[in-house]
Amino acid sequence: METPNxxxxxxxxxxxxxxxxxxxxxxxxxxHQFSGELQLVHPGKEQWRFYLYMGRLVCAxxxxxxxxxxxxxxxxxxPEVASDQVFLEQEIKSxxxxxxxxxxxxxxxxxxxxxxxxxxxxxxxxxxxxFIEIFFDLNQTLEISFFLNSKVHxxxxxxxxxxxxxxxxxxxxxxxxxxxxxxLGDRSPNKAPVIRSAKQLQAxxxxxxxxxxxxxxxxxxxxxxxxxxxxxxLPQFSSSLLPYIQxxxxxxxxxxxxxxxxxxxxxVQEAETATPLIACIDDSPLICETMNIIxxxxxxxxxxxTEPLKAIAKILASKPDMIFLDLVMPDTNGYEICASLRKLSxxxxxxxxxxxxxxxxxxxxxxxxxxxxxxMAKPINPEEVLVIVNKHLSPL
Numbered sequence: 001m002e003t004p005n006x007x008x009x010x011x012x013x014x015x016x017x018x019x020x021x022x023x024x025x026x027x028x029x030x031x032h033q034f035s036g037e038l039q040l041v042h043p044g045k046e047q048w049r050f051y052l053y054m055g056r057l058v059c060a061x062x063x064x065x066x067x068x069x070x071x072x073x074x075x076x077x078x079p080e081v082a083s084d085q086v087f088l089e090q091e092i093k094s095x096x097x098x099x100x101x102x103x104x105x106x107x108x109x110x111x112x113x114x115x116x117x118x119x120x121x122x123x124x125x126x127x128x129x130x131f132i133e134i135f136f137d138l139n140q141t142l143e144i145s146f147f148l149n150s151k152v153h154x155x156x157x158x159x160x161x162x163x164x165x166x167x168x169x170x171x172x173x174x175x176x177x178x179x180x181x182x183x184l185g186d187r188s189p190n191k192a193p194v195i196r197s198a199k200q201l202q203a204x205x206x207x208x209x210x211x212x213x214x215x216x217x218x219x220x221x222x223x224x225x226x227x228x229x230x231x232x233x234l235p236q237f238s239s240s241l242l243p244y245i246q247x248x249x250x251x252x253x254x255x256x257x258x259x260x261x262x263x264x265x266x267x268v269q270e271a272e273t274a275t276p277l278i279a280c281i282d283d284s285p286l287i288c289e290t291m292n293i294i295x296x297x298x299x300x301x302x303x304x305x306t307e308p309l310k311a312i313a314k315i316l317a318s319k320p321d322m323i324f325l326d327l328v329m330p331d332t333n334g335y336e337i338c339a340s341l342r343k344l345s346x347x348x349x350x351x352x353x354x355x356x357x358x359x360x361x362x363x364x365x366x367x368x369x370x371x372x373x374x375x376m377a378k379p380i381n382p383e384e385v386l387v388i389v390n391k392h393l394s395p396l
Contacts, residue, residue: 068258
């Protein structure tokens with residue numbers, strides 16, 4: 001029986017969110033079949049939103065240039081739509097907040113696919129490349145906080161295809177390594193070149209090249225936009241401009257995103273933190289309901305989880321302050337769940353209390369070895385529950 005009042009969105013910070021840490025996070029979500037929304041937030045700057053089904057990627061959006069990125073990839077992979085400006089603008093204008101379920105960029109492309117306006121291969125390539133661009137940008141962040149929201153539901157009929165995260169994390173990392181090797185690591189492909197010293201640049205380039213530079217290097221097109229327009233590899237194209245940038249003839253400047261048809265959600269919801277949340281993972285609804293009554297009467301918030309295989313995904317999403325964990329359950333056991341939680345930095349110090357009907361020395365020793373904080377025998381005794389809670393949490 002599941003009885004949460006409110007999903008907890010407290011953040012989990014990760015320093016240097018490079019490919020290895022990206023892979024670890026998404027592997028955990030895949031292993032525990034997480035479905036819903038994952039928010040990645042660069043403190044005070046950007047946020048990205050990933051939508052997952054059973055731990056696999058459906059789509060993603062966010063960052064400083066979500067609309068630019070979508071339009072750029074539309075031009076690259078679905079030119080049949082991008083080239084019809086009248087049709088495209090009409091379609092974009094028809095978007096409303098009421099119609100969008102989770103991600104307007106994805107849903108509009110899916111609509112075109114169902115209507116036969118675009119081909120499936122082009123859509124798959126577009127969605128893949130959007131993921132690669134996002135993961136590339138994440139490699140440049142110094143710190144990321146992540147939030148999980150399992151209440152966001154993405155129906156099967158809304159999905160074009162499901163993608164394993166490794167399929168896009170690896171090529172994004174390879175491109176990032178190429179970017180660094182070309183001495184571009186301190187520059188962002190989301191910045192736009194603008195001419196600063198026209199005379200010197202003209203003297204260093206051919207008339208034809210200078211004419212192109214003068215036309216396109218106006219501070220309105222990012223390096224990524226221009227690479228698509230020139231049909232060039234992004235790192236190689238950007239590297240070809242590096243001598244002009246280093247000599248001060250060209251500068252890279254920040255540029256705003258293009259207008260979005262609907263306003264994106266920019267706030268990250270933080271849950272109330274005054275009242276601790278206590279979770280109980282037990283396949284018995286009766287045990288969970290008993291704990292619910294005891295703990296809510298004592299003033300705590302409560303989350304009951306009776307599906308052991310979904311336990312870690314739900315714990316990741318709710319971030320409880322304390323966890324009661326049944327030792328013997330179908331398909332898995334308390335030892336495995338406890339060990340998995342202790343491998344996650346956010347739960348290394350969270351009190352985990354093992355519940356069992358077999359209060360033996362072997363069980364106690366093994367529980368301590370895998371990181372359990374305490375041990376409580378069944379049947380549930382209300383006074384003992386509160387003694388253990390007060391032992392590990394500050395009294396209310």
